[in-house]
Amino acid sequence: MELLTRARKAEIIKDVKEKFVKSQGVFVTSFKGFTVAESNEIRKLIREKGGEFRVIKNTLIRIASENTDFKPINDYIEGPTALVFAYQDPVEIAKVLNDFVKKHPSLQIKGFVIQGKGYKPEYIEDLVKLPPREVLLAQVLGTIQAPVSNFVGVLAAIIRNFLYVLKAIEEKKAKGE
Incomplete structure (x- = not known):
């Protein structure tokens, strides 16, 4: 595993903070047993809907979310974590994630934050029903x-x-x- 230098960590934190600022919503996922093919597939599907799938160390996520609307994200961070940034319509990203999770149980949604409010994974069904x-x-x-x-x-x-x-x-x- 790559050891991150202090400068590299600061760079990642700055990058993630910028992604939070640009995002309409952020989804927290867990990916135990996730294959490279599944990873590539979900990245492509999310990119097509104006989002980004990114694996980031939990401590760096916690630091980057400080003083942002996405601080509630920390309630859902545990174990191997990937964030899905929704730069455009979070409902479209939620639909992609919801469909993908049903076919690929190795990816799980732990929670999401939209407009500064955190939601448990059960609420994704309500979100995907929105037009x-x-x-x-x-x-x-x-x-x-x-x-x-x-x-x-x-x-x-x-x-x-x-x-x-x-x-x-x-x-x-x-x-x-």
């Missing part, structure tokens, strides 16, 4: 727009009805009544 981020944003926007468009519709109806009344008065006067 993609763009769909959620569209739903929120639709909810915000609904009252405004309803209000505009009501105003338009009032104006339209007023114009119908004016038109009726005009037609009545034109007939000489």
Whole structure:
């Protein structure tokens, strides 16, 4: 096993801290009995979804997570640990991990942190049921727009009805009544 120099450890800590800053979410995994082929496969799948799979020493993870939103990650670190950084949509990464774990039990999800809050592995099922981020944003926007468009519709109806009344008065006067 490679002995890390103090300078190399500092470099890794700085690198991991930067990854925390860039991440939307981080998943903690355990990989006992994990093969090289499985490792390569999961790395590729995660990279395709805008993430990164990285094996890092637990002590370095603990140091790097200090003073970040990902400090709760320390609750899930034990034994051989790999972090999965979700740089884009954490839901997409969760789906990849969840599917992979079902087929490859040598990889286990120990927990994850999203927006500074830690979650136990049981919650991954709830996370993967969420629609993609763009769909959620569209739903929120639709909810915000609904009252405004309803209000505009009501105003338009009032104006339209007023114009119908004016038109009726005009037609009545034109007939000489």
